[in-house]
Amino acid sequence: MADSTQDSDEILRAAKASLQTQRDGGYHRRSGSIGEGSRGLKRSVWAKRIRNMVIAVFTMFLAAGIAGAMFNGIGFWGVMTLLIGVILAVTIFSSFPKVKVPQRADLVRTQDARQLVARTELWLEHQRAALPAPAARILDDLGTQLDALGQQLEHVDPAHPAAGEVRKLVGEILPKTIESYTRIPAHLRREERAGSTPDAQLTRSLGKISKEVDSVTRQLAEGSLDDLAIKDRYLDYRYGDAEGMALPQPDAGRQLDEGAGVPLPDFDREKTAR
Template sequence: MSRDLERVLVETEDFLMRQIGSNAARQAHMRRVRRGFGEAFGRGRRAAIIFIGLIFSLIIASIAGASVGFFTWLIALPAFFLAALVSLSFPTRGSRRREPAISHEEALQRMPLATLADRCGEYLADRASDLPRAALPAADQILARLSQLQPHLANLRANEPIAGEARRLIGGHLPRLVDSWLALPPGERGAASENSRRISESLDIVADELAEICRNLDACRNSSFVVEHRFIETRYRDGELDRE
């Protein structure tokens, strides 16, 4: 009995810390709120356009000489309102685009490098509340590294080795790891479970690998600068000495 109580207390603490104490969890909550408001606004705007458009069409028809009397308006207005109301139940086009039929991993792998890190960050932040508390520091580090990498990945050529390494890790290994964790039965994802420890360790490794990619990118940029510096010196300073 005491073991069961201890397990419940550990899992309750884990849940509260995931919801309150993690920057990743807060980002996920704010992102869901913004998406909810955006979707509600989009549906309301579409319903208003439908209602106004139908009324405007009826006005044009009456101006053009069609027989539009009081009885027609009496029937048309409730029908127009009902059509607008029904449209509220359908998702907007943008919302449908965010729900691809393919897996998250495949969707990320198909994305251009210019948007890959940002979209992977959104993917991870949306799932932060489902991660164990022990994994949240690593998730926060990953989100910070992805934000740091994004502007530099946009400038990489697709055939560069570091671009392929980043795509495999960000667009393949990371989402596959998180998806496989979420696919486990809830009973195997408890705060004190072995799987909880494993996902935490795996995300730590991913965070370290992303840090290594950041260091490699810094080294590449420094090397490129040194090459350009030497070219300018050779081309102009040494060239001036030769001309003298």
């Protein structure tokens, strides 16, 4: 009968690895694009790279052909030089130009709906590695939601107040929520204060923003701009404006809004006291 000791050891190792994966969050972050907007920006950069490669290689072969016609061939060293030139061109232009990741300030200034969605997705992708696994999963889902929202915003007058509030949610509040979290030292993000941790607060806030993005998209699809404006005023009240909102530092002992995971503004505290 075959010895099953080795098989048992393999099963135990696999079980331990699975347990460790679950302890780490049970999730492996995707390294690709979270939405069509950011994917489109990357495709445009790759199109430029391929165009530059083709131009460079074509120019070198054209120069080699002209030289060969003038000097009755380019010889062995000419062929080797051409080959090295082609390799260098492909190597260089496969990395340049770089994909330009927008700064958070760039998102605030973006008025075009499709550009805002694409740039926000690209910015979010570069923050994903710093987020806890549950928040990163929400971020991946947000990519699809932002794509749908961008399509709806294309049919809305940019000057409409509702469109401005949506841009504020996507271009200001969402990035500010993540930026406030990443400013907290990594070793303090799981430290519990006032009944919660920065990791948990971030996940709750992103979850609520994700629901709001989905709700806004549905209302835009139905043409309910007036209702959307009312909802956006609620968003501003709920999350605070982008410049004032911040996740609590681990050493802060301030009262927390358990729903949004952010410090209560003074107005909210007075209202709660009543």
